[in-house]
Amino acid sequence: MAGSLEFIKSASGSGINSFSVTDCFSDKYDVYYVSVTKVDIAQAYYNRVRLINASGIDTGSNYDYAALQLTSYQSFSEVRSATATFWLYSSWQSANASDGQGLGMYIFNPYDSSSYTFMTHQASGFNAGSGMVGFKGIGVHHTAEQITGIEFNTPTSAYNYDNITVNIFGVK
Amino acid sequence: MPLGAARFGLLGGVADLGKLELIETQTVSGVSTVDFTSIQESTYNVHFLTANNFHTTNDSGRGVLRFYESGVLESAGVYQVAEQQGRADGVFAEVRSTTSTSLRYIISTGNATNESGNAYCYIYNAGDSSKYTFMTYQSMAIQAIPQGIMAFGSGVLPQASTVDGFQISGTGISATISLYGIAES
Numbered sequence: 001m002a003g004s005l006e007f008i009k010s011a012s013g014s015g016i017n018s019f020s021v022t023d024c025f026s027d028k029y030d031v032y033y034v035s036v037t038k039v040d041i042a043q044a045y046y047n048r049v050r051l052i053n054a055s056g057i058d059t060g061s062n063y064d065y066a067a068l069q070l071t072s073y074q075s076f077s078e079v080r081s082a083t084a085t086f087w088l089y090s091s092w093q094s095a096n097a098s099d100g101q102g103l104g105m106y107i108f109n110p111y112d113s114s115s116y117t118f119m120t121h122q123a124s125g126f127n128a129g130s131g132m133v134g135f136k137g138i139g140v141h142h143t144a145e146q147i148t149g150i151e152f153n154t155p156t157s158a159y160n161y162d163n164i165t166v167n168i169f170g171v172k
Numbered sequence: 173m174p175l176g177a178a179r180f181g182l183l184g185g186v187a188d189l190g191k192l193e194l195i196e197t198q199t200v201s202g203v204s205t206v207d208f209t210s211i212q213e214s215t216y217n218v219h220f221l222t223a224n225n226f227h228t229t230n231d232s233g234r235g236v237l238r239f240y241e242s243g244v245l246e247s248a249g250v251y252q253v254a255e256q257q258g259r260a261d262g263v264f265a266e267v268r269s270t271t272s273t274s275l276r277y278i279i280s281t282g283n284a285t286n287e288s289g290n291a292y293c294y295i296y297n298a299g300d301s302s303k304y305t306f307m308t309y310q311s312m313a314i315q316a317i318p319q320g321i322m323a324f325g326s327g328v329l330p331q332a333s334t335v336d337g338f339q340i341s342g343t344g345i346s347a348t349i350s351l352y353g354i355a356e357s
Binding site for chain 2 (some may be wrong): 070101
């Protein structure tokens with residue numbers, strides 16, 4: 001039915017610092033909504049995002065991002081890069097299991113091999129001992145290729161996801 | 173390296189998930205509060221709340237959001253907020269608090285004819301008693317000056333509790349406010 005949000009896939013993982021949702025993008029939709037709310041992490045950190053192409057996770061310097069970090073306890077700050085190997089600042093997750101977070105991300109044109117893949121996101125998280133950390137930003141994967149999946153990661157196993165659930169929807 | 177389905181609980185294709193479903197629409201005139209007390213928090217982990225044609229009887233009135241925890245309205249200074257504002261005349265401002273008595277939602281509007289505000293927000297983990305309840309939002313309005321203003325931001329009720337209701341409040345509110353649920357696994 002045109003004009004609706006359609007569930008594609010839910011994936012959950014634990015004990016890892018690289019979590020992939022594969023084969024979630026297809027020629028059925030141009031726009032996708034990615035929702036992340038259930039995250040526990042071993043050590044507080046940002047959720048970093050990479051995309052998956054025919055060869056696997058794209059680890060190249062193909063990611064641009066720009067975001068405003070909004071905090072309840074200190075001045076806001078701009079974060080940006082034109083040569084990143086991931087979208088760094090999608091959201092913040094503290095190590096306190098009771099915190100959780102709210103991240104909503106729209107992905108545009110991932111499956112179109114003739115187009116870059118674009119992203120907008122907005123998030124709310126919590127930095128234990130300080131306060132709320134929010135983000136609003138954009139990203140682009142500046143390689144025209146077919147993207148079939150998305151990966152969330154942290155730097156090392158010291159920042160393992162104790163639990164993470166990602167939900168993918170198509171915007172019809 | 174992508175990890176296989178055997179390691180994760182993949183639920184693709186399950187029926188009745190992923191719909192943006194209307195829970196309730198309220199069209200109000202001249203009220204101080206709008207309550208949504210049947211939010212189906214055990215069904216929906218993410219809620220989507222829209223406000224359309226939001227007017228207040230006072231000039232520069234705004235709409236704020238509070239949560240009900242197990243039926244009790246939380247109005248103490250326990251909310252945390254961060255908002256970026258931008259006005260059409262070039263004035264931008266940050267607003268933040270760790271001790272707010274409400275969440276910011278609809279940016280302040282003028283009360284003259286055709287001056288109104290509109291907004292949407294996502295609310296996360298309301299029904300999960302083990303998690304904080306988070307929200308993100310974006311709003312725009314015509315202010316009393318008059319000129320356009322936008323605001324976006326994030327908020328949290330940093331208490332692990334069951335949120336089972338939402339309240340939008342302001343002075344003499346007239347608006348159409350709709351609550352949707354996004355079904356997830």
